Amino acid sequence: MRGPxxxxxxxxxxxxxxxxxxxxxxxxxxGPPTLTWYINPDDGGQTExxxxxxxxANGRYTIATSTLPRQASEQRQQLVRRLxxxxxxxxxxSIDPPYVPEFAQAGFLxxxxxxxxxxxxxxxxxxxxxxxxxxxxxxxxxxxxxxxxLWYRKAAVAAMGLDMSRPVTWDQxxxxxxxxxxxxxxxxxxxxxxxxxxxxxxESGGGSIIxxxxxxxxxxxxxxxxAPPGIDAARILREFGDAGVAPPGFPTADEDTNAESFQSxxxxxxxxxxxxxxxxxxxxxxxxxxxxxxDDYGWAVYPRTLPDLPSAPPLGGINLGVGAFSxxxxxxxxxxxxxxxxxxxxxxxxxxxxxxxxxxxxxxxAVLAEFPMAPVIRDSLTQAEPRPQTAxxxxxxxxxxxxxxxxxxxxxxxxxxxxTDLITAVLRKEALL
Amino acid sequence: xxTTVERTxxxxxxxxxxxxxxxERRLGWYLAGPAFAVMLLVTAYPIVQAVFDSLFDYRxxxxxxxxxxxxxxxxxxxxxxxxxxxxxxxxxxxxVTVAVELVLGFALALVMLNALRGLRPVxxxxxxxxxxxxxxxSAFAWQFAFSVDSGFVNAWFSFLGTTADTDWFGTQxxxxxxICLAEIWKTTPFISLLLLAGLAQVPDVLQEAAKVDxxxxxxxxxxxxxxxxxxxxxxxxxxxxxxxxxxxxxVFVMTAGANNTETVSFLAYRQTIxxxxxxxxxxxxxxxxxxxxxxxxxxxKGFKVDLSQARGE
Numbered sequence: 001m002r003g004p005x006x007x008x009x010x011x012x013x014x015x016x017x018x019x020x021x022x023x024x025x026x027x028x029x030x031g032p033p034t035l036t037w038y039i040n041p042d043d044g045g046q047t048e049x050x051x052x053x054x055x056x057a058n059g060r061y062t063i064a065t066s067t068l069p070r071q072a073s074e075q076r077q078q079l080v081r082r083l084x085x086x087x088x089x090x091x092x093x094s095i096d097p098p099y100v101p102e103f104a105q106a107g108f109l110x111x112x113x114x115x116x117x118x119x120x121x122x123x124x125x126x127x128x129x130x131x132x133x134x135x136x137x138x139x140x141x142x143x144x145x146x147x148x149x150l151w152y153r154k155a156a157v158a159a160m161g162l163d164m165s166r167p168v169t170w171d172q173x174x175x176x177x178x179x180x181x182x183x184x185x186x187x188x189x190x191x192x193x194x195x196x197x198x199x200x201x202x203e204s205g206g207g208s209i210i211x212x213x214x215x216x217x218x219x220x221x222x223x224x225x226x227a228p229p230g231i232d233a234a235r236i237l238r239e240f241g242d243a244g245v246a247p248p249g250f251p252t253a254d255e256d257t258n259a260e261s262f263q264s265x266x267x268x269x270x271x272x273x274x275x276x277x278x279x280x281x282x283x284x285x286x287x288x289x290x291x292x293x294x295d296d297y298g299w300a301v302y303p304r305t306l307p308d309l310p311s312a313p314p315l316g317g318i319n320l321g322v323g324a325f326s327x328x329x330x331x332x333x334x335x336x337x338x339x340x341x342x343x344x345x346x347x348x349x350x351x352x353x354x355x356x357x358x359x360x361x362x363x364x365x366a367v368l369a370e371f372p373m374a375p376v377i378r379d380s381l382t383q384a385e386p387r388p389q390t391a392x393x394x395x396x397x398x399x400x401x402x403x404x405x406x407x408x409x410x411x412x413x414x415x416x417x418x419x420t421d422l423i424t425a426v427l428r429k430e431a432l433l
Numbered sequence: 434x435x436t437t438v439e440r441t442x443x444x445x446x447x448x449x450x451x452x453x454x455x456x457e458r459r460l461g462w463y464l465a466g467p468a469f470a471v472m473l474l475v476t477a478y479p480i481v482q483a484v485f486d487s488l489f490d491y492r493x494x495x496x497x498x499x500x501x502x503x504x505x506x507x508x509x510x511x512x513x514x515x516x517x518x519x520x521x522x523x524x525x526x527x528x529v530t531v532a533v534e535l536v537l538g539f540a541l542a543l544v545m546l547n548a549l550r551g552l553r554p555v556x557x558x559x560x561x562x563x564x565x566x567x568x569x570x571s572a573f574a575w576q577f578a579f580s581v582d583s584g585f586v587n588a589w590f591s592f593l594g595t596t597a598d599t600d601w602f603g604t605q606x607x608x609x610x611x612i613c614l615a616e617i618w619k620t621t622p623f624i625s626l627l628l629l630a631g632l633a634q635v636p637d638v639l640q641e642a643a644k645v646d647x648x649x650x651x652x653x654x655x656x657x658x659x660x661x662x663x664x665x666x667x668x669x670x671x672x673x674x675x676x677x678x679x680x681x682x683x684v685f686v687m688t689a690g691a692n693n694t695e696t697v698s699f700l701a702y703r704q705t706i707x708x709x710x711x712x713x714x715x716x717x718x719x720x721x722x723x724x725x726x727x728x729x730x731x732x733x734k735g736f737k738v739d740l741s742q743a744r745g746e
Contacts, residue, residue, distance in 0.1 A: 073707065077706055077707065077709075080493060080494060080709055081493070081709075084493045084494065084496070084709075102494055105494070105495075106494035106495065108494075189691075190689065190690075190691035190692075191689070248581050248597070248598035248600060249580070249581030249582065249598070249600045249602075249603065250600075250603075251600065251602070251603045251691070251692070252580075252581070252600065252602050252603065252691070257581075257582050260582060391494065391495075394707060394708055394709075395708065398703075398707070398708070405691060406603070406692075429490060429509065429710075429713070430509060431509065431513055431515070432509065432510060432513045432515040432516060432700065432704065432713070432717075433515070433703065433704070433708060
């Protein structure tokens with residue numbers, strides 16, 4: 001009798017423990033629902049905005065942030081892997097614009113309510129709307145929009161006799177830099193920044209890397225790299241390499257290393273994002289950089305490919321997507337409206353140096369005081385063109401990186417053909433990348 | 434059970450040993466069984482899954498259009514120059530690093546063996562430190578040392594012709610040189626430790642006999658030491674070759690595969706993780722697995738490596 005009784009007690013205890021555990025797991029946490037916002041690493045701006053929007057929600061929801069890896073491609077990988085497994089913990093995510101079509105096509109984004117759609121289109125720079133659209137539908141909310149400017153050292157460039165108040169071409173700055181034995185800091189590393197550069201050159205020449213945007217069948221995607229604007233882009237890259245204006249370590253130079261060469265004065269020109277302004281200013285505040293250095297910084301819209309065609313500067317930034325498997329998509333969309341409102345956008349611009357996708361923010365006095373080049377950034381964003389919009393962006397970008405690297409060794413025509421052949425074969429799944 | 438017991442009682446001497454060995458075998462299974470099950474779960478299952486996935490055209494972001502392609506993925510890979518370049522680079526890194534590590538590791542093992550008793554623990558610790566460093570950390574350290582903007586190598590070795598602008602990661606040759614250097618620095622201690630075990634096994638009697646016969650140091654090394662530790666050398670080379678063939682971290686950190694420095698592991702990573710082409714990536718992984726199996730079979734059968742040497746049996 002002792003045995004069965006003991007067994008009975010054990011079973012009862014086990015049931016009690018399991019019941020208690022399952023109750024603890026299944027019961028909804030007390031209080032308002034928590035929305036998880038997967039953010040790219042920044043200087044704490046998104047966490048602060050999450051706190052502000054939590055306060056503004058009056059207890060309807062709270063926003064918690066979770067930080068993604070540093071590189072945009074790694075952020076995409078992590079989100080894609082989680083979403084492919086129907087991860088319901090992803091409520092809001094900060095997505096780099098070129099990956100938006102892939103997320104939308106895969107069904108990873110919750111449908112946008114009409115009211116949010118209408119609000120998301122208000123007061124926005126056109127390029128950020130274009131980069132948030134897939135198959136004629138707005139699929140993500142534009143949050144902030146980044147662009148590259150042509151930065152120059154005023155003293156050095158004044159001595160070259162180049163009029164920077166007028167648009168300049170790549171040919172002009174390459175010739176000026178070569179004649180004056182200075183450098184142009186551009187991103188030559190085999191990475192996403194190389195695609196950004198090639199795309200800006202092609203778009204500035206009036207062309208496009210993908211000519212039938214919106215095509216969902218990878219085998220039917222048409223490339224425009226061998227058209228004249230593509231050849232022009234390759235010619236400029238080659239000239240850049242041949243003219244001896246590339247900084248040391250050019251094949252591995254990224255945005256950060258170029259910011260250093262520009263800051264040190266070894267490069268008189270640089271194409272880069274506005275973060276370099278904040279970097280120089282913090283250098284001054286920390287006492288590691290004299291005030292005369294940022295005072296010598298000049299800025300202009302991205303260089304042209306052709307003399308008579310306005311340039312199409314690179315477009316970056318972050319858009320806000322709502323996870324398709326989120327348990328609170330409506331609240332998440334409501335939160336994106338708060339996150340991207342004018343006040344938070346201005347705050348983010350001033351505090352973290354990330355320009356807004358909202359036109360009105362560029363005339364905000366606080367923004368202008370901190371970023372005197374804000375009007376040029378707005379003009380640049382107005383002219384900017386997104387990178388090729390396709391659900392197979394990683395393949396297109398990877399193909400360009402492989403064939404156009406190192407940029408100084410590009411052969412106009414042959415490299416374009418090689419890139420087209422490679423990307424086409426990869427999209428048809430006939431080649432590795 | 435009853436019959437067995439009866440039979441064991443009938444033929445006592447034989448059955449008692451068989452009983453004992455059976456019990457030992459059972460105990461062996463009890464002890465190793467859980468580990469065996471875990472190995473099956475974490476090693477065999479992913480391998481089988483990868484082989485299965487490699488037969489499909491399957492993209493993580495487009496699961497609806499997944500299609501069975503048979504050996505199609507293998508055809509794409511084996512007819513692509515990217516695979517053969519990666520394969521060549523991997524073989525080059527493997528051969529160079531293993532050869533250099535073997536020589537260096539042997540020298541370090543000799544130093545450790547012949548060092549004064551008091552010095553030995555300190556020496557072993559010092560030699561083993563690089564092996565304790567995580568590969569990614571060591572790769573970053575070497576990258577920082579050689580990089581144009583933050584490195585000190587260009588300044589230190591200016592007498593060898595390096596200038597402030599020497600870009601070590603700008604060409605294939607120099608990138609592979611740094612990658613190999615980092616690998617050699619990191620894993621020589623491992624090989625030297627295995628060789629030290631082999632050296633320690635060479636009987637002193639043989640050394641002394643050779644000494645008495647008037648053999649020089651070099652003759653003793655060639656005729657006595659090396660032949661007696663052949664098995665240990667082969668085990669060290671096999672383990673290190675298998676390890677080196679899967680080189681990933683250094684390439685990932687230093688060049689990200691630029692300038693034709695991509696290895697087979699990195700290729701598998703890019704297809705599976707970056708491109709989310711699970712089918713194609715799995716096929717690359719399976720080919721990498723087969724290469725590793727082939728190396729093992731070649732060593733074990735071809736060179737008759739006795740793996741028990743690794744355990745010092």
